[in-house]
Amino acid sequence: MITVSDLRKVYRQGNREIVALDGVSLEVPRGSIHGIVGHSGAGKSTLVRCLTLLDSPTSGSVSINGAELSSARDADLRSARRRIGMIFQHANLMDSRTTAQNVAHPLEIVNTSKDAISTKVTELLKLVGLEGFENAYPSQLSGGQRQRVGIARALASDPDVLLCDEPTSALDPKTTEEILVLIKDLTVRLQLTVLIITHEMHVVKRVCDSVSLLSAGRIVEHGPLRDVAAKLGSELSRTLLPLPSAEPLGTGAVLEILFSGDTASEPVLTSAARRFNMDLNVLAGSVETLAGTQFGHLRIQLPTGVNSSPVVEYLHSQGVSVRATGKDAE
Numbered sequence: 001m002i003t004v005s006d007l008r009k010v011y012r013q014g015n016r017e018i019v020a021l022d023g024v025s026l027e028v029p030r031g032s033i034h035g036i037v038g039h040s041g042a043g044k045s046t047l048v049r050c051l052t053l054l055d056s057p058t059s060g061s062v063s064i065n066g067a068e069l070s071s072a073r074d075a076d077l078r079s080a081r082r083r084i085g086m087i088f089q090h091a092n093l094m095d096s097r098t099t100a101q102n103v104a105h106p107l108e109i110v111n112t113s114k115d116a117i118s119t120k121v122t123e124l125l126k127l128v129g130l131e132g133f134e135n136a137y138p139s140q141l142s143g144g145q146r147q148r149v150g151i152a153r154a155l156a157s158d159p160d161v162l163l164c165d166e167p168t169s170a171l172d173p174k175t176t177e178e179i180l181v182l183i184k185d186l187t188v189r190l191q192l193t194v195l196i197i198t199h200e201m202h203v204v205k206r207v208c209d210s211v212s213l214l215s216a217g218r219i220v221e222h223g224p225l226r227d228v229a230a231k232l233g234s235e236l237s238r239t240l241l242p243l244p245s246a247e248p249l250g251t252g253a254v255l256e257i258l259f260s261g262d263t264a265s266e267p268v269l270t271s272a273a274r275r276f277n278m279d280l281n282v283l284a285g286s287v288e289t290l291a292g293t294q295f296g297h298l299r300i301q302l303p304t305g306v307n308s309s310p311v312v313e314y315l316h317s318q319g320v321s322v323r324a325t326g327k328d329a330e
């Protein structure tokens with residue numbers, strides 16, 4: 001488990017203070033994957049640097065399985081860093097070294113014996129599906145294979161936490177899927193605690209158990225994927241379950257509706273149409289399964305002149321999230 005408590009990072013430029021992290025707290029249990037998303041300048045890179053101890057936080061703490069990292073110094077700091085493996089957007093391999101030599105590098109630094117390195121490298125390359133590529137150089141590997149080498153190297157020191165900074169941003173969709181499947185599989189098999197910093201929502205949808213939205217150095221939304229997606233109108237819900245824009249037809253009230261779990265499969269809309277004796281226009285819709293829960297997200301329009309309040313009340317009573325949009329939203 002990784003626990004981040006009230007982390008602050010303030011940069012000073014002359015007499016100006018830039019608050020890059022403004023009290024970030026989060027807890028990610030072992031064996032699970034947490035996504036961190038946010039716009040440019042939100043503080044994602046600063047968070048990565050503070051978590052990997054490449055930069056020291058102004059205040060607050062980071063601990064792994066209860067052991068405090070942020071106050072570690074010198075030798076302790078080096079061993080603390082080994083508890084966090086890093087994967088980057090580009091694998092950043094050493095071009096003059098083979099696959100096996102790249103993976104061996106973190107072990108050589110801590111003077112591991114040649115035999116132990118050889119055994120470990122063989123084991124790691126098998127784990128990431130690169131058996132037979134021991135002697136290949138990075139230039140002879142595909143982007144996905146290079147990323148696998150990067151993952152094997154990150155796991156060489158048996159870290160508790162795997163920190164992935166935009167791990168699939170440079171990969172095509174098929175390779176992205178393969179790498180995400182590998183990360184998910186390793187998380188479960190090795191009981192890792194994984195943090196993925198990404199701007200790609202499909203990465204969050206595909207592998208994350210929980211997610212945080214970082215904005216101006218603060219976590220403004222967070223929680224298990226199915227809970228944040230279920231909050232109709234929130235930024236994370238809108239980006240996880242996007243709806244295409246569609247012009248309303250005529251002047252009837254426009255409602256945005258979110259079904260989840262059991263209500264997603266019940267004919268609530270049909271029963272509302274029958275109950276209020278009206279036709280409904282579906283302007284836009286999407287159905288998705290997130291973290292094992294089915295979500296239906298719809299924008300519907302009521303006929304001109306129909307009062308939306310009793311309809312909204314009825315839909316709420318059926319366990320459906322509803323909000324008026326457009327001119328009715330005020």
Ligand SMILES: Nc1ncnc2c1ncn2[C@@H]1O[C@H](COP(=O)(O)OP(=O)(O)OP(=O)(O)O)[C@@H](O)[C@H]1O
Pocket residue numbers: 011012013018019020038039040041042043044045046047
């Ligand atoms: N070394 C630094 N000195 C001064 N300000 C900094 C420094 N590093 C980051 N910042 C500022 O801290 C804030 C957060 O920056 P950060 O790079 O962490 O954002 P980010 O979410 O990673 O953005 P991006 O997605 O564009 O990489 C920004 O306002 C940035 O200008």
